[in-house]
Amino acid sequence: MKFQAPIGMKDLTKESKLYRKLEDDFFSILTQESFTEIRTPILEDKKLYSRSVGESSDIVSKEMFETLDGLVLRPENTASVMRAFVNDSELCPRLAYFAPQFRKERPQKGRLRQFYQYGFEIIGDASPQAEIDSLLIIQKLYQKWGLTNYEIQVNFLGKKIDRENYINKLRTYLESCKEKLSNLSKERLEKNILRILDSKEESDQDIIKNAPIILDSLSEESKKQWQKILDLSSLLNIKLVINPLLVRGLDYYTGMVFEVVDTSGLLGSQKALGGGGRYDGLSKELGGQDLSAFGFAGGVERLIIATNLDNDKDQMKKIGFVTTEKSILNTLFALKKQTKDIIIDINVDTTIGFKKMFKRANKNNCEKVVIIGSDELANNTFKLKNMITGEEKICNYSYKEIVIKKLMDEE
Numbered sequence: 441m442k443f444q445a446p447i448g449m450k451d452l453t454k455e456s457k458l459y460r461k462l463e464d465d466f467f468s469i470l471t472q473e474s475f476t477e478i479r480t481p482i483l484e485d486k487k488l489y490s491r492s493v494g495e496s497s498d499i500v501s502k503e504m505f506e507t508l509d510g511l512v513l514r515p516e517n518t519a520s521v522m523r524a525f526v527n528d529s530e531l532c533p534r535l536a537y538f539a540p541q542f543r544k545e546r547p548q549k550g551r552l553r554q555f556y557q558y559g560f561e562i563i564g565d566a567s568p569q570a571e572i573d574s575l576l577i578i579q580k581l582y583q584k585w586g587l588t589n590y591e592i593q594v595n596f597l598g599k600k601i602d603r604e605n606y607i608n609k610l611r612t613y614l615e616s617c618k619e620k621l622s623n624l625s626k627e628r629l630e631k632n633i634l635r636i637l638d639s640k641e642e643s644d645q646d647i648i649k650n651a652p653i654i655l656d657s658l659s660e661e662s663k664k665q666w667q668k669i670l671d672l673s674s675l676l677n678i679k680l681v682i683n684p685l686l687v688r689g690l691d692y693y694t695g696m697v698f699e700v701v702d703t704s705g706l707l708g709s710q711k712a713l714g715g716g717g718r719y720d721g722l723s724k725e726l727g728g729q730d731l732s733a734f735g736f737a738g739g740v741e742r743l744i745i746a747t748n749l750d751n752d753k754d755q756m757k758k759i760g761f762v763t764t765e766k767s768i769l770n771t772l773f774a775l776k777k778q779t780k781d782i783i784i785d786i787n788v789d790t791t792i793g794f795k796k797m798f799k800r801a802n803k804n805n806c807e808k809v810v811i812i813g814s815d816e817l818a819n820n821t822f823k824l825k826n827m828i829t830g831e832e833k834i835c836n837y838s839y840k841e842i843v844i845k846k847l848m849d850e851e
């Protein structure tokens with residue numbers, strides 16, 4: 441019986457080199473910015489997420505992989521990082537991770553059930569410096585990865601009291617046009633009213649367009665904080681696009697929230713490259729001190745699609761050697777050792793025959809294949825097959841005289 445990888449999950453083979461590179465790039469920038477890596481367990485107590493992300497969030501209400509004993513596969517990393525920090529306040533307050541997360545969503549392009557996130561948290565910093573530092577780090581990362589087609593959308597959710605005031609206004613407004621709302625939004629009116637603002641349903645759009653916005657419900661203090669962030673970012677040339685409908689789905693956000701949105705169109709409907717915000721109440725909610733915090737998480741798979749980074753995975757040229765003659769192996773391996781910039785793929789097998797070895801070389805994306813059987817060996821010749829054009833020719837010299845680079849350039 442043959443088994444497939446679970447739905448929405450992938451074996452990473454060719455891509456793993458790219459993941460390693462992205463992880464190295466990520467930590468090289470993050471350590472320059474005084475972050476320390478953290479690796480948290482893949483399983484966590486389910487209650488950790490109901491207390492932080494929120495009972496009514498999509499993640500907790502329908503997307504968690506649950507085990508029998510109250511544990512779940514980690515759907516995001518912020519709550520785990522904060523849990524770890526609450527338990528050990530000696531930890532570095534700037535923590536970064538590059539790790540798989542799990543959500544039981546309907547898979548599609550850019551949406552998987554196991555996906556990787558690169559993310560970081562700045563704990564204990566209530567000043568707008570945390571917001572600005574984070575935005576600068578994100579710009580640095582994307583510059584390193586050659587990502588240019590994106591915008592940073594921001595909104596400000598204020599303090600809990602600002603949000604409560606806003607929710608009251610929003611509720612009054614939405615109740616007044618309840619009949620026209622989509623069924624999903626009608627449901628959210630009871631459970632998670634802010635999420636109505638990111639509804640994609642056609643019938644909700646006009647209603648949302650005219651809804652009150654949170655920026656009008658902020659206290660004077662919150663407005664000042666928001667203005668400070670905007671002033672600092674404009675001073676530093678960080679371009680922000682204000683999106684009053686951006687609420688992010690999770691309960692723990694306060695203050696600024698933001699999303700990095702792909703503008704290349706390569707991601708289809710899953711445009712969010714990453715997101716984050718301020719979550720000042722989370723430490724206390726998880727039994728720790730009343731600490732401020734700010735964080736960000738980006739999705740690796742969406743980054744790869746948006747940057748086309750996987751396109752250069754086969755840029756190193758490859759040549760295959762297919763032979764039944766074990767006596768020539770030493771020479772071939774010596775050749776392999778000397779050759780840089782071109783991959784030499786040696787297939788030697790006296791049992792499976794040329795055809796199968798040939799297939800293997802083809803599967804390995806060899807551009808050309810050198811064939812040496814007993815006749816060629818006796819005549820001091822070899823065959824050269826161009827796997828792209830399908831042409832095959834006889835080269836009238838010994839395999840010992842092969843110069844790989846010349847062979848690759850030959851027509």
Ligand code: AMP
Nearest residue numbers: 550551552555712713714715737738739
């Ligand atoms: P979130 O905290 O849900 O906004 O997730 C942060 C980022 O992780 C998103 O902007 C995506 O880039 C990525 N992400 C979230 N869910 C998935 C998923 N199911 N598949 C792939 N990437 C995801």
